[in-house]
Ligand code: FES
């Protein structure tokens with residue numbers, strides 16, 4: 515079976531070649547196109563997802579929309595036009611398109627006896643929803659793919675009584691490298707060294723049990739290891755800390771930490787922007803330390819530093835990747851990366867054949883590594 519992403523088992527045992535980590539972009543999923551707060555009033559905002567130029571905006575009632583940023587008449591970006599009620603008017607010849615269906619509603623140059631029916635003409639339009647501070651866009655493969663969008667990804671948190679923050683970083687690599695960088699446990703003590711997080715000396719052996727979930731896997735709920743500063747801080751709320759981390763295709767990692775009624779949830783999503791560019795959108799929500807002033811800006815300082823460490827590392831990595839070197843994934847520390855490629859392969863295969871997706875994990879499995 516021909517596939518775009520391949521992990522070939524090779525010798526010696528425990529090593530895999532990822533030289534075909536091609537960064538294939540998966541359509542028919544929801545992706546965050548930008549922040550809700552960036553869409554103010556009737557302003558039109560350009561975005562790029564999976565190599566497709568988008569225009570984002572709000573209709574007269576404030577409802578967000580997403581369309582391909584290309585006028586179907588003569589190709590000028592629709593983002594150069596303006597919103598009028600529920601329509602977007604192209605700046606070139608004034609054609610209007612309904613922002614929620616893409617249907618052309620008016621062609622000003624037509625005479626009253628014209629046989630051209632504007633409603634037969636469509637601009638490309640994408641399902642669009644706002645959730646947890648993001649504009650999510652369902653990137654359908656093509657208008658005829660007929661896939662009904664699943665529910666929009668949502669943070670697993672109550673609807674009120676918490677704080678939330680959003681950060682993002684551009685990464686100069688294809689989505690595969692972004693995702694495996696996100697789930698790689700072994701870089702922590704080297705890339706994220708700092709007095710408040712961990713040092714190189716804190717490296718120690720870990721053992722975690724993973725179980726399959728639909729389209730992904732999760733680390734079974736467990737008590738987190740003691741070597742990170744953030745968890746030491748959380749111990750102020752008690753010793754009963756539990757954490758679980760879940761990854762699901764195409765690109766979502768969610769970590770949930772609970773201490774009694776208190777919780778911290780963070781989510782990182784790696785979104786393909788173009789073939790060799792992706793973006794990590796990180797958001798965190800919590801109901802702890804409500805009395806601490808400036809808790810959000812303080813949190814952001816640390817989280818931004820953390821993200822920059824990853825970003826800087828991936829910028830360095832991109833230098834080497836330009837030469838398409840063969841790469842390795844080793845057991846057990848890189849097993850998550852292997853599963854990611856296997857999941858992606860299985861998904862692509864099941865889309866091609868129409869058969870159910872074969873999950874790489876058939877049962878819980880315990881991995882061991884040092885980090
Ligand atoms: S190019 Fe958009 S209306 Fe002509």
Ligand SMILES: [Fe+2]
Nearest residue numbers: 695705706824
């Ligand atoms: Fe990292």
